[in-house]
Amino acid sequence: MNAEDVIECRVLTGFHCLPFAQYTTPHTNRRCEHEAGMTMIGASIGGRPVGLAVFSCQNDSEKASLESIFVHPDARRRGIGRGLLKAVHSTLVDMGAAEVGGTWFHDAPSAGLVERLLADSGWSDPVSTAMVHHCGRRILAHVDQNNRAARLPAGFAFDSWANLSSDERARVDELRETQEIPFGLHPNGESTLPVSPKTTTVLRHEGDIVGWMIHHELTPEMLRYSSLWLRPDLVGGGLGISVAIESARRHLALADQIPRLFFMVMEDNHAMHRFIARRLQPGLDRSSILMDSSKALIPASSDEK
Ligand SMILES: CC(C)(COP(=O)(O)OP(=O)(O)OC[C@H]1O[C@@H](n2cnc3c(N)ncnc32)[C@H](O)[C@@H]1OP(=O)(O)O)[C@@H](O)C(=O)NCCC(=O)NCCS
CATH class of the missing domain: 3.40.630.30 (Gcn5-related N-acetyltransferase (GNAT))
Known part of the structure; x- marks a missing residue:
């Protein structure tokens, strides 16, 4: 040899x-x-x-x-x-x-x-183990056109990640322990990709942060819709979907600069698979099995x- x-x-x-x-x-x-x-x-x-x-x-x-x-x-x-x-x-x-x-x-x-x-x-x-959906402007427009503007209950409001003060970011860090948020659903679960500051949407109640849809910047042109989280006592009333839709609208406003996105749904999240099949299918470009x-x-x- x-x-x-x-x-x-x-x-x-x-x-x-x-x-x-x-x-x-x-x-x-x-x-x-x-x-x-x-x-x-x-x-x-x-x-x-x-x-x-x-x-x-x-x-x-x-x-x-x-x-x-x-x-x-x-x-x-x-x-x-x-x-x-x-x-x-x-x-x-x-x-x-x-x-x-x-x-x-x-x-x-x-x-x-x-x-x-x-x-x-x-x-x-x-x-x-999961389905990964790739999409672009079409799904953002589809979501925008097929959903009324959210009517949030009194005391609730959307805000942008960009508006969080450093104290509030620290409180988001604390929520991981106090609310036992799984690492993958918390912004700290991603150490290398920046949070997309203008499209990432938080839900406030009386000023406190009680939910979010985090988008990460995978490339300048592509966002990963990484995690949708809602304080457990608020789950079930449609607020989670409202946060996701609001974040898509904020993304649509920037779609010229950031035209692509993808998101992952775990195999056993049957409710989400049904929601996607009923409400999002026409806007999806490609779905890959992980x-x-x-x-x-x-x-x-x-x-x-
Ligand atoms: C998968 C990959 C790493 C295999 O590397 P490789 O050096 O060719 O693999 P090996 O020569 O060590 O093959 C080992 C065994 O794997 C199997 N195998 C590998 N390539 C195969 C092929 N084309 N067809 C059938 N069997 C294959 C065989 O059992 C082979 O043993 P054998 O040659 O004694 O039959 C290579 O094909 C590759 O880099 N593909 C692209 C992967 C990629 O895109 N990665 C990026 C995302 S993670």
Whole structure:
């Protein structure tokens, strides 16, 4: 075997990450720079970067997440993907993780390749976990035209995230504990993407913040509608939908600058799936199923593949 055939997979740090950055998205590169627990593993042949796997492993979690895996098209079917996964597995075992999972869209061009690679490396059969809807101005106009202006009960008012004072932002932080808001529904659940200040809408009651629809800026042209939250005692009266509609109207006003959006609905949120089918379907451009697979991490040499 000559040097040109030797595949080397290693954890990357500092400037060693740079030649491999081309093998994942700008968003994942940003996360690697700014977010704790992100690790890049680079694959090289004869010193030439040919592939990259990125995983996230938080200190307080036994389950790690494979964020991205990519091998240069000219270097495929030579065991590099398998080698990257082996390196991911062994690095995670050393870090104390018990399981690794990963997600991808069923209709992504690479879905079949990733599925075959994961199956080859002993990951579980993929299951669908959520639906991700991609849309644009059409859905914003549809929502605007098909809903009357909200008539909020006395004492309630909408406001824009941009108008929150720093004291109020601190109170939003406190709400996570006092209201036991799941991390994913709280603005702090996202550490790298900025909140869209003008379209993100909060609901106030007598001045207090009691709900929100948070939008994050994925790119300058695309928002992720990340979380709709309402204080639990207010759920069920239609206020949540009103906040979502109001945020869509505020987004419509800026649709020339920010024309795209997407949002995710978990598989078991049947009420939301029914709502989307009845009320939003005509405005959707593309709906992708988010697939999920995982693998228990077994220390030492019993983890053959
Ligand atoms: C998926 C991917 C990483 C696989 O990398 P690879 O280096 O070609 O994979 P390997 O050579 O290690 O293949 C290992 C096994 O996976 C399976 N496999 C991989 N590619 C396959 C293919 N095209 N057809 C069938 N099986 C395949 C096979 O079981 C293979 O073993 P074998 O070659 O002994 O039969 C690569 O195809 C890729 O980068 N695709 C694009 C992924 C992408 O877009 N990622 C970005 C979003 S996360």
